[in-house]
Amino acid sequence: MDVRLKYRVVKSKLVQVLIIMLAFTITLPLLLIIIYIFKEGITEINWAFLTQIPKPVGEAGGGIANALAGSLIIVFTASVISVPIGIMGGIYFSENKNCWLSNWGQISVDVLQGVPSIVVGIVIYFWIVKPLGGFSAFSGSIALAIMMLPIIIRSTEETLKLIPSSLKEAGFALGIPYHRVILKIILPCGLSGILSGVLLSIARIAGETAPLLFTAFGNPYFSTDISKPMQSLPLLVFNYATSPYEDWHKLAWGAALILLFTVLLLNIITKLTTKKWNVQF
Amino acid sequence: MERPVLTSKKLNAYFGSVHAVKNVNIEISANNILAIMGPSGCGKTTFLRCINRLHELTPGATSNGKILLHDKNIYDMHPVFARLKIGMVFQRPNPFPNLNIFDNVIAGYKLNGLKLNKVNKERIVEDSLTKAALWKEVKDSLHKKGTFLSGGQQQRLCIARAIAMEPEVLLLDEPTSALDPVSTASIEELLHELKKNLTIIVVTHNMQQAARISDRTAFFYMGALIEYDNTKNIFTSPKDTRTQNYITGRFS
């Protein structure tokens, strides 16, 4: 009897140890990746790296200014397109339940969330690149905007669901019209949740490469014209990392470090926003 | 008798197929307090929400009949107009958590996009808070968030917010049910003051409260208006047996 109990307790402990070991193994690859990229990348980063454009093969030096500017422009344009639509869509779905559009909208958001990013790239190629006659940063932004949309819609919707309906009624009872109740009462109360959703979606798309392959395409030169092909950080990392040249690999490590740093920073900021701007009910 | 401020004519309200308010006819005259009482689920809150046109915001909720404010049917107006003239205070205090006390009082103006100059703003805030018997307690902390106040203070803040809009009718939906006895007493006292300028309708499940504060009392049962008379008559000589049963506590 006693032996059997002991056996059970030991078994329980062993399983616990196994689970803890397995669970914490996940930190290993993350650490390895961060450390490796930091080690390889940090030596590359200097002022010239941030301000120059890449040099042709064989010449040392050069930088990623074109990719930095490009990423900024593409992601910014994508946000400008996606944030308003996403927030409004989120409001619509949280305000209207069980109507035709809401039901299909919910399914569509689920679908959109799971669409492989490369598929979005293909579709935008036919929707925008071909009609406009060439690769462009703008088409890349649209592709990224589509990737952002479901994230923003979901986070807005989830946030607004938590806001007590009594606040809305308080607004209506004061004779405030619908749009002002939503814009001036409900949205400010859910600001932290919505903002963190927006930041999260930006963090997600800032590192996206696949949808840009056939849209923004990449550009070895500096360009700020959104109707022309444009370089972006992830594209540069991909193109240079898969090239056979050692110099280009170095450039790619530097770019990868900056990309990784930006994305992780955005994630951390998202967390802080959620904590700081939370409205207490 | 003077002309009524608010009249409901053959008012019916539904939640889907549930008939929540049945053919209610009632006339309310100015500067009176009307108490609506009845067991829970009797349609008294729904009736109140019809007057403010909040009922129709619930998905699946419908209503028909007329509610006349003076002579105009509020169902012929845009709801925003009706609500500007008919203020409402809810069961649970609901100050806007993102606004401070000052802005909560003038929220009706601010959020409607009505521009007020500084003098007017301050006058309205002081006026409304004074009328709501809250001014003395909060005048030094107007820039704190409204949600820092106690429950009773929050409810008075909500009353101040409603009367700042200078409505003609003020609806209160069990305004003291979430409050302690002291806060309840101060709000009841406040209603007495307010009726000088306003017509007040209070929904309550508390019979003593109805008897204490109201001039007239309506008794609702199963969605229908059973009896409507001077408060004194209702409590001393009710005509309907159901009213009698209710006030003697035979059901609740």
Added chain:
Amino acid sequence: METGVKKIKKAKLPNRQIRMEVVFRHSLISAGLVVVILVLGIMLSLIWYSIPSMKALGFTFIWGKTWDPVRDIYGAYPFLLGTLLTSFLALLISIPFSFAIAFYLGEYKPRSWLSGFLKNTVELIAAVPSVIYGFWGLIVLVPIVQKIEMKTGILPYGTGIFTASLILAIMIIPFAASLGKEMIRLVPASLKEGAYSLGATRYEVILNVIWPYSKPGLFAGVLLSLGRALGETMAVTMVIGNTSMVPKNIFSPGNTMASVIANEFTEADHTLYLSALIELGLVLFLVTIVINLAGKRIIKRFTNI
């Protein structure tokens, strides 16, 4: 003084505000419509542009073992197989880890700084861009795999399906882990306490109470990470070796549907070639839709109980 305020009220509020309200409601509806139209549009476009390939190839597209654009032969079998192999291998590798994380965060230590650390780690794993995984895999992982292959006497490509699965496994752990955690937290405390009060050990509670209860939820998490794995492009493209041959074993180089599209889309110079690639995209799209919706359906049913 009262009249002053009243005047403002009457004069300024009305019609413009009410018109704005209508405009606002309509913009909300339009935003909702945008999503539905987008999804329909994506699906119809994919179908429309793969019609040439469907007409020319029919079912040989799926079972054909040769993909040779030069001779205009398009059989997607190598890529279907490559996709399935990498995804399921990745799933197999990731499940022990993601379930361990789910149980640790959901049951063992829901609140402590260590689980906070683990939670953040998992979130960061999900945040790292896939191109960075690919780059790291290419430079660090590929040589390691190569060494292992040399020792065991397999052709030492280094790149290949196995390497891609390793990278993928890391990338998809967060999806099953974080969802699994939520599902395990939903197990009612009363059930667990009931078992504990009968003298069960923690392992027995997990095995007999938590596991049966949260099984569908954990399964849904696995489905969602499978959806992720199937559609993942960049990291896989960079380490899978990119060949159109049918993979002989899990160490041989190959291609997935997504990586073929990434590699060949801009080179596709005639209609049938392009159309065949788009048909791959369509297959990918449909498969991920089914998997995702199934996963979400399970979660919804599970959380509604």
